[in-house]
Amino acid sequence: MRILAVLAGALLAAPALAQDFPPLRAVLTGYQEVPSVSTEAVGTFEARVVGDAFDPAARVDYTLLFVGLQADVVMAHIHFAQEAVNGPIMVWLCGTAAQPGPAGTATCPGRSGIVRGSFGGANIQSSATQQLAAGELTELILAMRAGVAYVNVHTTVSPGGEIRGQIAKGNYRPN
DSSP, rough: HHHHHHHHHHHHOGGGGGGTOOOOEEEGGGGGGSSSSOOEEEEEEEEEEOTTTTTTOOOOEEEEEEEEEEEEEEEEEEEEOOTTOOOOOOEEEESSSSSSSTTTTOOOOOSSEEEEEEEOOGGGBBBBGGOTTTTOHHHHHHHTTTEEEEEEEESSTTOSSSSSEEEEOOOOOEE
């Protein structure tokens, strides 16, 4: 995966990995879950890279908004996988007493709410089977820009996720 990062860095100008790159966005619905979930809930996710993604001090600032969930949120994450495939957790966005996540994880609101936060390399979990090591922020940013990462909001009645959205650069329309 490091080779991909080097090649991507050679092809992309450094500012393209910084703040002036379009935000990364997702629209979350139950239909994007695997398997699909029948819910009226919807959500949005927006993230911006702050700094040069190849700099260890870089971070990603995000806002996750959701409304109308059928039950209380248990946790929300960014996962690494293409559309219609379930993948491993890469970053915790929020957790609860039942599923608190790593130290410093934001607390999820009930059935509707907004979660704002930041994550950096120290927050990236590993996925050995997909050759993504813990701490590889650059790799996760490249995956999000390539459309192979998604946001998932898990609830007590949908523990596998009630709403999900594939992350893409710029504007994104749900399926």
